Amino acid sequence: MFGNKAINPQKYFTIVTYGCQMNEHDSEKMTGILESMGYTWTDNKEEADLILYNTCCVRKHAEERVYGNIGMLKDLKQRKPDVILGVCGCMMQQKGVAQEMKKRFPFIDLIFGTFNLHNLPKLLEEVSEKKETVIEILDDQGRIYEDVPVKRKKGVSAWVTIMYGCNNFCSYCIVPYVRGRERSRHPDNIIKEVEKLGREGVKEIILLGQNVNSYGKDLEGKITFSRLLRKLDQIENIKRIRFMTSHPKDLSEDLILTIRDCQRVCNQLHLPIQSGSSNILKKMNRNYTREEYLNLVRRIRKEIPDIGLSTDIIVGFPGETDKDFSDTVDLIKQVKFDSAFMFAYSKRTGTPAARMGEQIDEETKKRRLEQLIKIQNAISKEKNMLLKNKTVEVLVEGLSKNNKNVLTGRTDTGKIVNFTSDVSLDKLYGKIVKVRITHPKSWSLTGEMISAQ
Numbered sequence: 114m115f116g117n118k119a120i121n122p123q124k125y126f127t128i129v130t131y132g133c134q135m136n137e138h139d140s141e142k143m144t145g146i147l148e149s150m151g152y153t154w155t156d157n158k159e160e161a162d163l164i165l166y167n168t169c170c171v172r173k174h175a176e177e178r179v180y181g182n183i184g185m186l187k188d189l190k191q192r193k194p195d196v197i198l199g200v201c202g203c204m205m206q207q208k209g210v211a212q213e214m215k216k217r218f219p220f221i222d223l224i225f226g227t228f229n230l231h232n233l234p235k236l237l238e239e240v241s242e243k244k245e246t247v248i249e250i251l252d253d254q255g256r257i258y259e260d261v262p263v264k265r266k267k268g269v270s271a272w273v274t275i276m277y278g279c280n281n282f283c284s285y286c287i288v289p290y291v292r293g294r295e296r297s298r299h300p301d302n303i304i305k306e307v308e309k310l311g312r313e314g315v316k317e318i319i320l321l322g323q324n325v326n327s328y329g330k331d332l333e334g335k336i337t338f339s340r341l342l343r344k345l346d347q348i349e350n351i352k353r354i355r356f357m358t359s360h361p362k363d364l365s366e367d368l369i370l371t372i373r374d375c376q377r378v379c380n381q382l383h384l385p386i387q388s389g390s391s392n393i394l395k396k397m398n399r400n401y402t403r404e405e406y407l408n409l410v411r412r413i414r415k416e417i418p419d420i421g422l423s424t425d426i427i428v429g430f431p432g433e434t435d436k437d438f439s440d441t442v443d444l445i446k447q448v449k450f451d452s453a454f455m456f457a458y459s460k461r462t463g464t465p466a467a468r469m470g471e472q473i474d475e476e477t478k479k480r481r482l483e484q485l486i487k488i489q490n491a492i493s494k495e496k497n498m499l500l501k502n503k504t505v506e507v508l509v510e511g512l513s514k515n516n517k518n519v520l521t522g523r524t525d526t527g528k529i530v531n532f533t534s535d536v537s538l539d540k541l542y543g544k545i546v547k548v549r550i551t552h553p554k555s556w557s558l559t560g561e562m563i564s565a566q
Contacts, residue, residue: 132169311350421526
């Protein structure tokens with residue numbers, strides 16, 4: 114399918130990516146497609162013959178950034194009329210957005226959605242032939258294309274998508290409308306991809322899905338997410354396996370035991386709570402209560418006491434009272450998450466929550482968010498302080514962004530560790546080393562290497 118329409122190898126492209134790891138991985142696929150066609154990556158928009166914006170619509174701020182940055186391309190298009198400007202991704206799957214994009218930015222050449230990424234070569238051919246804006250937004254979400262080339266950034270870790278879409282329809286979330294229903298990849302294809310990554314030198318894989326706990330429900334046979342993990346755990350070249358995201362309502366006892374028992378599956382779990390109030394959780398359509406979530410955390414920590422636990426929290430959801438917010442504060446104090454991604458509620462057109470009454474004013478949302486962040490930062494630092502003078506195992510990923518004389522990596526529980534070493538990076542890259550923690554901080558750890566495996 115790909116690589117048949119070779120073009121001038123001197124043509125350059127760049128992709129600007131917004132949003133989650135799924136979007137980042139989609140950009141890796143588009144990079145693979147374009148390089149198979151003869152394009153070459155560039156970081157310089159002035160040099161590029163093709164510029165793609167891969168968009169996100171989960172939060173309003175991401176959409177606003179997209180509109181602002183695309184608007185700034187008008188001058189470039191006037192100076193370089195032959196440059197192809199394209200917009201794709203989740204925003205384009207929303208009803209009416211593609212037409213609005215064309216109306217606001219008539220200089221855009223190509224608009225396509227999340228379900229036709231594989232058609233990129235054909236779409237570029239149409240742009241060249243028609244000399245007008247090409248729009249292709251598909252609703253067909255049934256087929257999974259396994260032959261799409263992927264060009265990943267060089268690194269110790271690699272993303273592997275195991276399923277697409279979501280069936281949960283949380284009342285605040287646009288994802289089911291732009292990513293479609295749940296579709297699981299066949300386990301054989303996932304295993305082959307991970308084995309290939311292992312042969313290529315990747316040491317850690319991160320399995321992606323909107324709700325990985327639902328993996329396999331749409332496939333014939335008795336494959337579950339736990340069984341998939343146990344199969345991947347047998348791949349010797351891979352040292353660590355992580356995954357995201359887990360929906361609390363679907364996290365089984367079997368999965369807890371799988372994390373506990375598997376050698377390569379990391380002791381880390383991202384388990385979004387979204388709110389500590391059962392009242393708000395019901396409005397969110399999360400299908401669990403505050404008490405059920407707390408009981409789940411207790412079961413997890415009983416089997417895996419040292420697990421690194423992170424979460425997502427939304428403040429200011431429609432109808433959130435001071436009592437509801439207080440319940441959230443109380444829950445994070447009880448659970449003591451290692452880290453949390455915290456956001457103010459963002460109204461998404463097309464979701465049930467956007468039509469709810471009792472929308473919370475921006476000032477209240479900001480105040481609550483700042484309070485929550487302050488509390489969680491203190492908890493994160495408190496938990497990290499427990500690691501002072503302790504020895505942890507770190508998978509070496511590279512050099513610290515802030516100090517090129519310091520190495521960096523992550524623990525099994527997902528904590529960032531910056532450390533000094535007498536051994537050079539080229540000898541330690543991709544290896545697991547023992548590091549003694551000397552200076553714990555809220556969001557990272559500092560230490561010194563003791564030994565390498």
